Amino acid sequence: MKIEILYPKLCNIFGDSANYKYLELNLPKTQFIYTDCNSTPLFIKEDIDMVYIGSMSEKSQAYTIKLLNEYKEAITDYIESGKIFLATGNSLEIFGNYIEDESGEKTDCLGIFDIYTKRNLKIHHNSWFLGKYEDIDIIGNRRQFSFSYYGEKTSPFFDVKGGVGFNKDTDKEGIAYKNFYATYILGPLLIMNPYLTKMFLKKLNVYDGLKFEKEAIEAYDKRLKFLQEKKDFTIGFHA
Amino acid sequence: MKLRFVAALIAAKILMLIYKIFNNERDDIPGLLACKICPEFLRYVSKPDLVVGVTGTNGKTSVASLIADILKLDGKSVGFNDWGANTTSGHARCLLGTVNIFNKPVKDAAVLEIDEVSSPESIPKFKPDYLIVTNICRDSIKRNAHCDYVYGNLDKALNIYDDMTIILNADDPVSFRLGNNRKKAVYYSIKKQTGVNQNKYNAPDISVCPECFSDLVYEDHKYRSIGTVHCSKCDFRSPEAKYVMTDYDFAKQSCVINSEYHRLLSDNIFNAYNMLSAYAFMKEYGLTENKIGEYLKNISLPPSRISMLEQNGVQFYTYLTKGQNVSAASAVFEYLSTVEGNIQLVLLLNEAYGKINSSETITWLYESDFEFLNQPNIKRIIVGGDLYLDYKLRLLIAGIPGDRIVCVKTEEETAEHVFTKDIDKVFILHDVIAVTKSKQLRSIIMKKFSEETL
Numbered sequence: 001m002k003i004e005i006l007y008p009k010l011c012n013i014f015g016d017s018a019n020y021k022y023l024e025l026n027l028p029k030t031q032f033i034y035t036d037c038n039s040t041p042l043f044i045k046e047d048i049d050m051v052y053i054g055s056m057s058e059k060s061q062a063y064t065i066k067l068l069n070e071y072k073e074a075i076t077d078y079i080e081s082g083k084i085f086l087a088t089g090n091s092l093e094i095f096g097n098y099i100e101d102e103s104g105e106k107t108d109c110l111g112i113f114d115i116y117t118k119r120n121l122k123i124h125h126n127s128w129f130l131g132k133y134e135d136i137d138i139i140g141n142r143r144q145f146s147f148s149y150y151g152e153k154t155s156p157f158f159d160v161k162g163g164v165g166f167n168k169d170t171d172k173e174g175i176a177y178k179n180f181y182a183t184y185i186l187g188p189l190l191i192m193n194p195y196l197t198k199m200f201l202k203k204l205n206v207y208d209g210l211k212f213e214k215e216a217i218e219a220y221d222k223r224l225k226f227l228q229e230k231k232d233f234t235i236g237f238h239a
Numbered sequence: 240m241k242l243r244f245v246a247a248l249i250a251a252k253i254l255m256l257i258y259k260i261f262n263n264e265r266d267d268i269p270g271l272l273a274c275k276i277c278p279e280f281l282r283y284v285s286k287p288d289l290v291v292g293v294t295g296t297n298g299k300t301s302v303a304s305l306i307a308d309i310l311k312l313d314g315k316s317v318g319f320n321d322w323g324a325n326t327t328s329g330h331a332r333c334l335l336g337t338v339n340i341f342n343k344p345v346k347d348a349a350v351l352e353i354d355e356v357s358s359p360e361s362i363p364k365f366k367p368d369y370l371i372v373t374n375i376c377r378d379s380i381k382r383n384a385h386c387d388y389v390y391g392n393l394d395k396a397l398n399i400y401d402d403m404t405i406i407l408n409a410d411d412p413v414s415f416r417l418g419n420n421r422k423k424a425v426y427y428s429i430k431k432q433t434g435v436n437q438n439k440y441n442a443p444d445i446s447v448c449p450e451c452f453s454d455l456v457y458e459d460h461k462y463r464s465i466g467t468v469h470c471s472k473c474d475f476r477s478p479e480a481k482y483v484m485t486d487y488d489f490a491k492q493s494c495v496i497n498s499e500y501h502r503l504l505s506d507n508i509f510n511a512y513n514m515l516s517a518y519a520f521m522k523e524y525g526l527t528e529n530k531i532g533e534y535l536k537n538i539s540l541p542p543s544r545i546s547m548l549e550q551n552g553v554q555f556y557t558y559l560t561k562g563q564n565v566s567a568a569s570a571v572f573e574y575l576s577t578v579e580g581n582i583q584l585v586l587l588l589n590e591a592y593g594k595i596n597s598s599e600t601i602t603w604l605y606e607s608d609f610e611f612l613n614q615p616n617i618k619r620i621i622v623g624g625d626l627y628l629d630y631k632l633r634l635l636i637a638g639i640p641g642d643r644i645v646c647v648k649t650e651e652e653t654a655e656h657v658f659t660k661d662i663d664k665v666f667i668l669h670d671v672i673a674v675t676k677s678k679q680l681r682s683i684i685m686k687k688f689s690e691e692t693l
Contacts, residue, residue: 009446009454013377013385017441018605018636025636037452057387063452121388126381126600141600143380187602191632212635219628235381235600 001206004033004042006053007064014143016054016088018188023052025211026201037067044074048083049204055089055186058119058145065094065109072110079112084203085180088189092175092182093117093148113175114151115166121145126235129185130227131158131173136195139223140185141235148184157183163233179203194220247277248284251331252340265322270332281327281364284334287318289348290365291520294355294393295373295414296383297567298513299325301540302373303352305504305517308538313526315347323671325352330361355389356382363400369523371406371516375413376444376463376566377606386413386444393417406519408512409480410465412455413445418478427519428480429461429511431487436460438573442606444566450475461508462573463566482519487511499528502535507574510540546678550685551692553662557677560668562588565606571668572611580663582617585653585684587669587677589624601629609637619643621657623650650676654683659691 005020024032033048035041043051056064068075075095079085093099096115098106102122109117123145131138138158147167150156156166157174165173166184174183183189190197194216201207210216227233251273258266273280289310293303300323307319318337320329330351337346353361355375362370375389383389390413397405397417407418409426418424436457444464448455453472460466469476487494487503494503494511496518504514514535521531544559561567568588575582612620612634620643622630627646634644645656657665665684669677 010452012442012446014380014600015442015602015605021441022636036454037447057385059387060452124381124384141602143384143600143602145384187600188605191605191636192601212632215628215632215635219632222628 001027001030001049001204002033002042002047003027003030003050003052004035004048006035006041006051007037007056007060007067008034008054009036010060010064011054011056011091013057013060014055014089015187016189019054019086019088019190020052022188022191022197022211026197027206030206037063041068041071043078043083044071048078050084050086050200051078052086053088053091055091058121061090061094061099062107064091065107068094068110072112075110076112079178079180082178084200086200087180087182089184089186090144090146092184093146095175095182096148097151099146113177114153115148115175116151117146117148119146125164127163128227128230128233128235129160129164129173130162130224130230130233131160133158133176133196136193136199137161137224138185138196139192139220139227140183140189141187142184143186144184157181162227162230191216192220192223241283243277244280244283247273247275247280248335248338248342249340250276251335255335267324267328267332269335270324270330271328273331273335274327279364280331281334281361283342284331284365285338285342285344286334286365287337287344287346287349289315289524290367290369291348291350292353292362292365292367292370293350293373294353294358294362294370295408296355296376296378296389297561297564297570298373298509298516299352299355301510301513301544302371302516303350304541305514305538306371306520307350309517309521309526309534310348310350312534312537313530316345317348317350318346319350320352325354326357327361330365334365356392358393358396359399362396366400367403369404369406369520371520372408372414372417373513373516374408374411374465374566377442377564378566379563380600380602381563390414390416397421404523406516406523407478408465408516409478410461410467410512412449412464412468412477415478416449425482425519425523426478426480427482427484427512427515428467428477429484429487429508429515430459430467430480431485432459433461436462436466438462438611440569441608441610442565448473448475462570465512482515482522484511484515499532501532504535504538504540509570509574510544513540548681548685550688553688554664555681555685555688556664556666557674557681558666558668559671559674560586560588562670563603565603568603569606569608569611572608575617575666576611576614578616578664580616581661582614583657583662583665584612584617584620585657585665585667585680586620586622586630587624587650587653587667587673587680589622589626589630589650601626604629604633609633609639613638617643618662619645619656619658621645621647621653623647623653650680654680654687657684657687659688662688
């Protein structure tokens with residue numbers, strides 16, 4: 001089995017690397033491929049079982065769009081084939097139609113999903129998140145300058161149970177299409193959500209328990225309880 | 240506007256007097272009031288003959304403190320925002336103390352620690368004569384987002400005003416670019432060859448060339464992203480430094496800067512950089528080598544950073560380790576991986592997320608390099624507080640054996656789990672807000688050692 005990590009040096013600004021490191025810990029026999037900016041993504045030409053991309057700076061985002069634009073059709077084919085693709089943080093925005101900044105300037109994105117993004121670098125959004133995917137409670141952290149908006153054809157990933165959705169006017173979050181999953185939750189999504197990780201490992205047909213499963217579930221249960229009792233999901237002051 | 244400024248100055252001065260009567264001089268409120276009445280207060284308030292700004296992610300408090308002490312030793316009266324207020328209201332409060340009611344300067348100098356994120360709102364207004372940028376690294380993601388964002392803000396500040404001497408760290412590939420095309424940029428560097436750094440970091444502060452996104456090549460790698468670097472493809476490279484530390488000896492507390500021997504103020508590399516930046520300022524300011532040597536013998540780092548007490552041959556440290564600040568915490572962990580002797584660690588880096596003033600995310604736990612704490616001589620790591628289960632999982636994922644990890648519900652319980660046999664050093668790593676708590680905990684632990692080892 002092969003898992004490809006796209007641009008790990010660029011797309012790891014909020015601890016997102018924890019996701020594939022946890023997968024590595026759980027899948028010692030799997031080949032992990034780390035694709036740098038000067039290389040062609042392997043999933044374009046080889047049989048790859050899962051692709052992951054994490055959060056990035058706005059400057060890196062523009063560059064990543066430029067890099068991936070060349071492979072737009074191949075990315076669409078990969079997604080349509082039903083293979084797993086996971087995108088965390090603002091990486092999801094590159095798969096939409098465009099990103100509009102506070103001055104009104106638009107950057108065209110890959111246009112694979114019918115969403116668009118509005119960004120304002122003067123507004124920091126920080127919050128906890130509580131959501132639901134099928135029967136799994138999802139917990140996580142959000143930290144972003146931008147929000148995205150659904151077009152007519154895009155299906156969300158999570159139902160929002162606490163915190164903010166894809167934008168402040170919707171109770172849906174992320175994108176789920178076939179086995180493409182994208183969410184604004186950033187950082188160690190798979191460590192914070194052991195049941196979601198199990199789901200991915202089962203989809204890959206390699207689930208055999210999780211590394212440190214007991215400890216992961218204890219931490220998850222405690223935070224889930226905390227968030228279920230919480231009213232204000234805004235993240236508080238830090239000196 | 241001028242009338243508003245006069246009203247602001249008088250009102251803030253009266254408030255300062257009231258605060259002084261109630262023995263509460265180190266409060267920003269008068270500065271806040273001044274800026275509320277006159278939003279351009281920082282622009283209009285008279286400045287002392289010398290204004291020094293210090294900014295950057297890590298080390299700015301230490302460097303500003305060193306510079307304030309140096310200027311005092313040089314016979315200057317100095318205003319310094321040393322109470323941690325490094326945004327607009329803190330600057331206004333500091334400068335209120337350097338003028339009289341008639342807006343005439345009453346001090347020779349102001350040393351202003353400047354928050355790097357809000358620097359575009361402050362630097363162009365008080366126009367420092369010297370600006371020291373220590374570094375730009377990963378910090379709390381809530382305010383600082385990421386390194387590109389912080390760099391962008393500082394660059395914006397300097398695009399508005401750069402008619403000053405800008406002192407930059409030539410070994411920090413993130414921040415040294417701030418000197419590009421500036422008239423008066425000077426650089427400092429540590430050139431002692433430390434060999435190829437094989438350490439792996441979960442989230443370096445910079446991983447690819449900021450110009451062309453190709454890989455960076457380190458010619459001399461100190462820690463994290465700090466070192467002499469060039470791009471594998473384009474012309475991007477570390478600038479030539481005017482002030483170079485070519486040798487240092489932590490044990491002997493000595494160093495060589497530009498061929499002169501000096502006292503080294505620290506036993507770690509990151510404070511060597513802090514000291515070197517203060518040295519660069521002294522030279523640019525025009526102090527002689529003799530005076531610099533003399534002053535360096537008489538100053539020290541702020542006491543809240545590192546403190547050590549010894550009892551029966553065991554050393555007990557309190558060590559500032561900013562939680563949420565990935566680069567600072569990781570640098571401390573990396574340093575601890577080099578410390579000899581049997582060590583025990585107590586971590587007071589807990590964010591009480593259930594409380595009103597709770598902090599942010601646990602993402603920093605996975606950006607930070609807890610892997611450095613997986614050393615055979617680190618016999619036990621004790622963590623207490625609300626995030627104890629997150630820490631347990633994080634330390635296990637870092638490869639630390641479960642029998643060396645103790646995670647308990649409260650910080651108060653941690654002392655109970657310190658063991659006293661065959662231990663050479665105990666480190667209490669604490670956040671900025673836990674200085675007092677760390678010292679109280681150290682007293683309890685020292686008492687325990689005293690009772691159990693008698």
